Amino acid sequence: MAAKSKLKKHSRIRLIIQACFAALSNGYIKGFANGQIFEGSSKFICVPGMNCYSCPGALGACPIGSLQATLNAREYKISMYVVGLLVIFGTFLGRFVCGFLCPFGLIQDLLFKISFVKKIRRLPGEKGLRWLRFLFLGVFVILLPMFVIDITGLGEPWFCKWICPVGTLEGGIPLVLLNNAMRGAAGFIFRWKLAILLVTILSSIIIYRPFCRYICPLGAIYGIFNKISFYRFKIDSEKCTKCGACQKICKLDVPVWQNPNSMDCIRCGDCKAACPHGAIKFP
Secondary structure, three states: OHHHHHHHHHHHHHHHHHHHHHHHHOOOHHHHHHOOOOOOHHHHOEOOOOOOOOOOOOOOEOHHHHHHHHHOOOOOOOOHHHHHHHHHHHHHHOOHHHHHHOHHHHHHHHHHOOOOOOOEOOOOOHHHHOOHHHHHHHHHHHHHHHHOOOOOOOOOOHHHHHOOHHHHHHHHHHHHHHOHHHHHHOOHHHHHHHHHHHHHHHHHHHEOOHHHHHOOHHHHHHHHHOOOOOOOOEEOOOOOOOOOHHHHHOOOOOOOOOOOOOOOOOOOOHHHHHOOOOOEEOO
16 A cells, blocks of 8 residues: 555656646747747757647757757758757656656656556567667658758758657647648648647557657657666665566556666656565666
8 A cells, every 4th residue: 555655646746747847848828829939049958858849838949850950951960969968868867858857748648547448558569669769760860851852952850740749739730720821831741740640649548658669769869878877777686576566567568677777668767656665776
């Protein structure tokens, strides 16, 4: 009972932190009222999580969008500022960003709370599917923006334009609803991305964080840092009985007792709160 109470309290605190950070990242209320994107100086600063630059309330920029914007620009090719921020976020936090500071992670968490006949813990070929996010990172975020260019020498933000459901939900839909000019310009690409968003929303009700598991290139980057970040887990071998309670409570089905710093772990902390022996610790 003590473990359940501790887990419930932890989940409540995490939800509050997620909600506060989402509100802080999208605090430009006027943008939602007039359907205009905030263009202040803070827009040059990347927030840690996936939060679309085009969201009317966004006060900062998305790291993945910023990375593509510099990779497809003639004057940059690579921005040490964006890469440096990703390294800093990854080194200090790893995928703690995914578990606590990502607005789209919060949306998926809330969707998963919706009751359904049966939740799916893992899909067939789960291990292979989880590597897809690295494919999206390498191909759509890095290679295509760098090497597929038009006659002016510029590329496109391929991931943002063709795939990202975050941009559709936070930026595309609000702007189309609030801005007449944007509504008139909406065409095939918008409808295509609406379909991707719909699939993401429906699957998020059944599968815990499908976007984070299989698609998110930002999560792929932070996952690389999980083993070396300052915020990482350690198993106390003297206390751990290998009971498997940590893996059972983990919605991503990570065997924490075996691999506490897995690239798949979003550092939500449920395993630590649920461990009956207090064997999961920070260094």
